[in-house]
Amino acid sequence: MRSVPAKQALEAAVEAARWAPSVHNTQPWTFSISGEEVSLRADPGRKLRVADAAGRELLISCGAALFTMRTAMRCAGFEPEVRTLPDPDRPSLLATLRPGTVIEPDESFRALGRVIEHRRTHRAGFADVPVPDRLIERLVSAATEEGVRLTPVRSPQAISVIAALTRAAQGVQAQDRRFSLELISWAQPPGSSRKDGVPAQGYPRQAVRTSPDFPQRDYSWRHDWGSQTDQRAATSVGVVALLTTRGDTRLDCVAAGQALQHVLLRAAAHGVSAAFHTQALEMSRLREFMRHELCSGEYPQMIMRLGVTFDDKGSVRRPLSEIMA
Template identity: 70%
Template sequence: MNRPASRSPKAAVEAAVEAARWAPSVHNTQPWTFAVTGEEISLRADAERRLRFGDAEGREMIVSCGAALFTMRTAMRRAGYEPDVRVMPDPDRPALLAVVRVGAESDPDERTSVLAAEIERRRTHRAGFTGLPVPDRLVEALVKSAAAEGARLTPVVAPDAVTVVAALTQAAQGVQAQDRRFTLELIRWARPPGSTRTDGVPAGAYPRDPVRTQPHFAQRDYSWRHQWGSETGDPGATGTGVVALLTTPGDTREDWLAAGQSLQRVLLHASAYGVSAAFHTQVLEMRHLREFLREELCSGEYPQMIMRLGITFDDKDAVRRPVEDLLG
């Protein structure tokens, strides 16, 4: 049993908000704000940070906020309190996604402590993986982690199916690369070297000249028309890793929020065992390709995330907005 050294509702609220800012988000847009009232935190989507063209419906924005919500829940448990959560509490305020209140005192179990320890360590990977395998038992445990939050994580095992997902990713990336709207939106969130911005994707967080995986999973072209990007990394890391699809039975805002919570639980669990994730959301931003994926590979469920899980030794720094910028 892990009893917090000091415990107070105020400290639990502060810990939850501090932790939430480390959640993953598309292009590191960090599309969330928090309002604190006593022992209660309101999580709101920040529509100004939504991708206007890539995420017109706000699905990726809400998935990102779901990841922040799970992070808050985990941090509050680690601080010694059970979170009392209400999702989508007010139909007249669509930006208000959840309210988290400090609940009864509780001692965090080992699983909570393990997940909480990874909140600031977890990193998104944007290249190939080493040839080291992800243990089958870990993959099975990640599937259970996703299910515990209401989503389904399906490893794509058949080589032909992996090839299909890779081909869809290439097709979506190729189409988006020819669309000036998508390209300009992408480079808005690509930070130049030496930038002091606390959001977006740093130039050192993706390779300048990415090594192709086999089959090839196309990466976002953050270095479009410039030579930004990192020269570091393992040039021999060409492994695809374990390809996995995160799906939900429905495609409502509640499903998107649940998908984000499942995603973050999976990512923190994987990180605790040295496994990182690379994301490929291009397919999910194109309605026809997403529908094809749903019908052909997702058994009719709605794909909310495409990821590759693998092992890398290419450590990167992470940037996040300060807490004071998130409170409103």
């Protein structure tokens, strides 16, 4: 078995973590390398103070970055040694990771590593192409490996309820100036040179309704922004799925983020993308309703739709110089 030097594996892990998904592409993390250990810290300055006052979505985003580092380290030939929330006196320190035993990475993890930089969040309907049940089963297993539950929603009635809750939350948030201003602060106009937030090519100028309708965030907000991709054939909802945890602690949120990225990379390796709908989860009463009525008492951490899209969107990430502490 051959592996790269430990320092090179750590650097590769941080480089890969840049491409993890985060709410509104806020990239709320910093990294530091000391000896043969990399630290992942939350960046509270990038937290959504209106939509995510408790920091739940920030922790999920950082959890996704942690799983990405784990994947990159396995691809480099090391079994990662991870400590999550290692120091109660330093709450922003979310995890440390060290290269452990030298391993021969299997093809399953190599497949995940190959799509880290190519995975994209989708913000519209999907093509009318079915997602194979066998793949859905593999995605469920991927979440289970991280101690989290992924539940495909098969009941049309339940899908309609989730869509209705999303529309309700979107409608309330659209009437709240604080939500709107926070949202557009992370929306990029065409030609922007910013390396964070949602670029104009990353969302449709005018969303096409699915049935039932799952509204997207209005990143264009009274502007003539967004992509003009022909979405007339992309009106399928896809497979609606809920990511849930038994508890709702900081550790649970980090675990949810790791499970989310495991699912997303596994899906991307098979040509399947995801669209996210967190509006209802940002309103405590709607989230509690979902927990009791749709999630068997577990805490909903993410609502997503999985499907096939033929759009080739770009993405942006901050350079290493901005995320290394």
